[in-house]
Amino acid sequence: MKQTRSVVLGCGSYLPERVLTNQDLARIVDTSDEWISDRSGIKTRHIAADGEMTSDLGIAAARAALDHAGIDPQSLDFIILATSTPDNTFPSTATTIQAGLGLTHGFAFDVQAVCSGFAYALATADNFIRAGQGKRGLVIGAETFSRILDWEDRGTCVLFGDGAGAVVLEATQVQDPMRERCIIGSMLFSDGRHKDKLYVDGGPSSTQTVGHLRMQGKEVFRFAVNAISDVVERTLAAHNLRPSDIDWFVPHQANKRILDGTAKKVGIAEEKIVITLDRHGNTSAASIPLALSTAVHDGRIKRGDLVLFEAMGGGFTWGANLVRW
Structure with missing residues (x-):
């Protein structure tokens, strides 16, 4: 059906x-x-x-x-x-x-x-x-x-x-979402207890100002590698996939150390990771589609490839999407 x-x-x-x-x-x-x-x-x-x-x-x-x-x-x-x-x-x-x-x-x-x-x-x-x-x-x-x-x-x-x-x-x-072109599935998570680790110190209801970004870098790094690895592993397990089944890994471009740590922990080969961080920096919600567009237009990501997105942000929030391109 x-x-x-x-x-x-x-x-x-x-x-x-x-x-x-x-x-x-x-x-x-x-x-x-x-x-x-x-x-x-x-x-x-x-x-x-x-x-x-x-x-x-x-x-x-x-x-x-x-x-x-x-x-x-x-x-x-x-x-x-x-x-x-x-x-x-x-x-x-x-x-x-x-x-x-x-x-x-x-x-x-x-x-x-x-x-x-x-x-x-x-x-x-x-x-x-x-x-x-x-x-x-x-x-x-x-x-x-x-x-x-x-x-x-x-x-x-x-x-x-x-x-x-x-x-x-x-x-x-x-007929078969795993083999045909489509968004296969997504997983989303959040944990609001970590607000003070990555936030903006302003807002209409609190200070009536825009505010500036504040971050506890070491705490964010520690949480990010574990949370991202977990959501990637959960996403793969939910669809009976192994890391080697992924053709391209398009992560949020936050920090090269986080990308390397996550890939190593999960078992995704370095040559499968799309990285634009060096040229774009961390563009927050824009980073995955920027990296995706780069890899599609330069010919790396091709029709039928299995592509995995992941991200983690302030809140904390984190999630993953699995797509058959």
């Missing part, structure tokens, strides 16, 4: 023009290229221009994904945007993107799960499609984290960048 599932029709990305190198950062904060590279693996990151907003990045990535899929935006039923850096407290930045694409129908909303945002948004969109509440949708991860950084805090300002990535989903009928 056939089942309704979501298939990824196309993907796209956008990076702001301005590139900020480690050497540039060394001129404004007490750091060095060696210090940043050794601790994170990051060499450069992109920074949004003055007046360039999260919605601008999201619209550009959305258009690139729609072009790649060969889809008219008027055929979309919904838009889900993952972001922690919206244009405004409200309305949702997704509705701004909706208007920017010339749409006046369907629905659009934001998902806030910090760096896990894209994994959450993809799972949400997939569930809408499986439930028959939309046949075609756009899932975007877009961030302007440069706007919430404390540029005097070398422990955080060197890690993050701005960017956006997007995918187009469409309902499809499949």
Whole structure:
């Protein structure tokens, strides 16, 4: 019996023009290229221009994904945007993107799960499609984290960048979800007891300010490797898969040490990991679709490949998606 599932029709990305190198950062904060590279693996990151907003990045990535899929935006039923850096407290930045694409129908909303945002948004969109509440949708991860950084805090300002990535989903009928192109499954988790380890010290209800990102790096690292390894292992076990069955591992681009530690613990070969961290930095909810788009457009990820996404973010939140490309 056939089942309704979501298939990824196309993907796209956008990076702001301005590139900020480690050497540039060394001129404004007490750091060095060696210090940043050794601790994170990051060499450069992109920074949004003055007046360039999260919605601008999201619209550009959305258009690139729609072009790649060969889809008219008027055929979309919904838009889900993952972001922690919206244009405004409200309305949702997704509705701004909706208007920017010339749409006046369907629905659009934001998902806030910090760096896990894209994994959450993809799972949400997939569930809408499986439930028959939309046949075609756009899932975007877009961030302007440069706007919430404390540029005097070398422990955080060197890690993050701005960017956006997007995918187009469409309902499809499949007989065997494990073998046919579709989103096979997702797993999502959160544990709010860890709020003080990675958060922004501001907000409308608390300080009436935007605030800055604050992080306890060692605590985040320790939790991340264990949580990510666990969700990857659970996802594989749920579908009777081994690490060797995965063709490509597209993780959230947080820290090279976290990526290496997770891959080693789970048993995924290093050559199967898509890494863009060195060029993009940590772009939070945009990092998975940015890395995905890079690997699809350079020819690494091919039709029929089994692809695993994973992410962990403030909250703590974490999750994984398994996709047959």
